[in-house]
Amino acid sequence: MSARDDILRAVRAARGATFAGGEPPPLPALPAAPRVWGEAAVGLVEQFTAAALAAASNVVRITRAALPQVIEATAGVTPSAASGRVGDDLRVLSMVAAIPGTVALPDDPHALAQLDLFVCEGVIGVAENGAIWLPASQLGERAALVLATEVIVVLARSAIVPTMHAAYAAVDVSAEAFGVFLAGPSKTADIEQSLVIGAHGAKGLTVCLVDD
């Protein structure tokens, strides 16, 4: 008997005994998850902004037309750590066509070890917690998200949904090999509960809310 057979047999017998008799416990219906459009969306932008700030993200409002200058525009809120590199020496990987980067997607993610800034675009944002869904196709190289010292995520204001229920209704998390709900820069409170921003992943996250 394989381990698989043994385990499945043991589980089947156990749950059969425990849940014998009476109605089998049903899988409950989930709360309705409306996606909010138009006027009602304004409140969501405020809520998302507050939640993102609470998660130690920076939040800026920008027009699509102004995206090419976003790196300079946000330099004040995304200081590039200790690298000391500025201007064209800054190592930027950008997955957003409108925003120029300085390095290309490598074959080997290890090559991104010294990445200063990673720019990508989120699919949806979640107002209740400031999280943004980033699937593999938006990331290009998922290591970039956690190797870069700073991350900029572009997000359309109209792409904000109220809750996680709405988020799972809006995206198919299984469509790609990888996707992440990202809510802020990397952090830890493992040393006497002192909150430290920038544990192993990004030290700073800037969300650029774009009006469409």
Add this chain to the structure above:
Amino acid sequence: MRVALFAPCFVDQLVPSAAIAAVRVLERLGVEVALPGGAACCGQPPANAGFAAAGEPALDRFVQTFAPYDHVVVLSGSCTVHVKGHAAALGPAGARVAARTIEFCTFLHDIVGLAAVRALGASCRERVAVHVGCHALRGLDLATPSELQRPAVDKVRALLETVDGLSFATLGRRDECCGFGGSFSVSEPAVSTRMGRDRLHDMRTHGATAIVSTDVSCVLHLQGIDRASGGALPMWHVAEVLARRGATDDATTAP
């Protein structure tokens, strides 16, 4: 209205003033109080220590003693929870008694009503820390536990607010356990004592001049710790406070 009153074993033998006060309060409220003596204990102490079978004879006595009554008012949150949780397993009589068993404060609040309690004219000039025993709190809906996101309800506070002159200390940790826990108090004395000391400290530093509780077992534990360090904080069951009328405090005199 006629009820049977049950005084827990330790109230009966060590703090009868709480039971006497309960009788006085109920009678002043126009409730006829029967005091059948056939049962001394609900059986919780051995049951909570893992010896449910050893606690069954006492619980059975309880069921038999109180079967004839429509309302069984119990002067303890933890005893009430034990009866309501375990008497039904003894049979249909047990199930009936369990359904009719009600904790003292719950009875006053839900059945008698605050208007009548206010008309008692109780008076007590103290700033009290209210300690709702954990079983009463999380097992009987006497008040909304701080963990739950539910509309705030506090039946004990509502009862005490009818008492003239009473003010309330706001604690740092509203409903943390006092550390009694039955046999826990002697099997884990270090933690039990530390919990009691911390609870008392919270009450004192927030200006409590007295403690009022739904459970005398908690009181015996807190009082024991307080007195051991030279403290003299008065501690009462809710019934004792409701029975106080001004300077002529005849309510709690025990024989």
Add this chain to the structure above:
Amino acid sequence: MTPTHTEHRRLPIVDAHGAVDHAAGAALFNADVERTGWHDGALWFVREKRDRAAATVPEWEALRDLASAIKTHTLSRLDEYLALFERRATARGITVHWARDAAEHNEIVHGILAARGARRMVKSKSMLTEECGLNDYLAARGIEVVDTDLGERIVQLRHEPPSHIVMPAIHLKKEEIGETFHEHLGTPAGLADPDVLTAAARVHLRERFLGADAALTGVNFGIAETGGIVVITNEGNADLGTALAPVHIASMGIEKLVPRAADLGVFLRLLARSATGQASSVYASHMHAPRPGQAMHVVLVDNGRSTQLGRADFWGSLKCIRCAACINTCPVYRRSGGYSYGSTVPGPIGSVLTPGLDLAKYAALPFASTLCGSCSAVCPVKVDLDAQLYRWRQQVVAAGHVSPAKGWFMRRLGGMLADPELLQLAGSAARVALRVLPSALARRLAGGWGATRALPEAPRGSFREWRRANRPGEP
């Protein structure tokens, strides 16, 4: 300069029969009055953050009901969901393994690593691998395992186990962590600034991430309908490992499944708020297939879970999503520390899971509680923790794991409590003793109770006597 706290290295205290003595461990912990207050305050702070976060969700209690119902349903058909998960995961290129127990889990993990010639593995938090003793097993076979969660790395460097399932180093002060980093990372002596210490750990662990042959993660949730797994961190260490290493091994307890991706909406709304008071953890990574060129493995582990599922009184503990809210709120855990339990998972959930693995060894754990019920009230999946603790106590006694003296005493007590006349007699004797004996002697006679508590003033008589005098005619 805070002296290095080493008392906890003497924990847990285990008796001559190999049984954990929580009370003795707790007494040792409590001997340091100030430290106990500090530990208690630190955990209570997390409880308060949880309360504030829960208060921002008006439908919080409804979410708990939903989460409990989803987990209950899943467990009631767990074999079907496990088979579905395997089918879907395999179709996406994930290799699924099955381990009956800890030994098989360790063999499988080692087998995967050995086949690749992997010598250096980075690991993000997995209490399951703690349970299986994986690190030591691999180290003995020449494979270096680096725990990358900051708290876990700290205790790993100190050769200590985690004392909490979410905050592994909660028992340590920053000065002590500074000493550890000075010894192992070469940071300056006396450094205790959390920002600087974390920055040093960042550099130290970056090297490990970049040089790893393999990455092992736990699994917060497995999605049956899609065959994917969800791994959640605040630090990003799971992603740094899995995004770089050519091999990803995910160790998953079989109870970690949920049926649908949409179910995650419920759990992700509850998890971080319950664990740390955050609205969301930073990284909730959903993995459905290996990276191009990467091998991805999921090891499904039973190790007593199917047995627990068959226990009518205790299967509910398998709903647990490892948020540690019960641990943070437990007034006993806060004042005794994780090590006093001697189990991989401490606190209330540990005390209902671990006795199922070895009732004799862990007989004391269900008694390390006042049954206050705070744990059950904070649990996001509504595990009836306090009810299970009560039921485990009955099991411990039925199996004979209490002293004969205690058994004799409890049976005598039960007899007396059922006999009002006997109780009255005992009460009279007690009242006489309280009146007549010097208080110091009376307290000594009162055994454990009197050690730290004064005894009550003796009333004149019992309520029973008052009734006889004032209410004649009562039965």
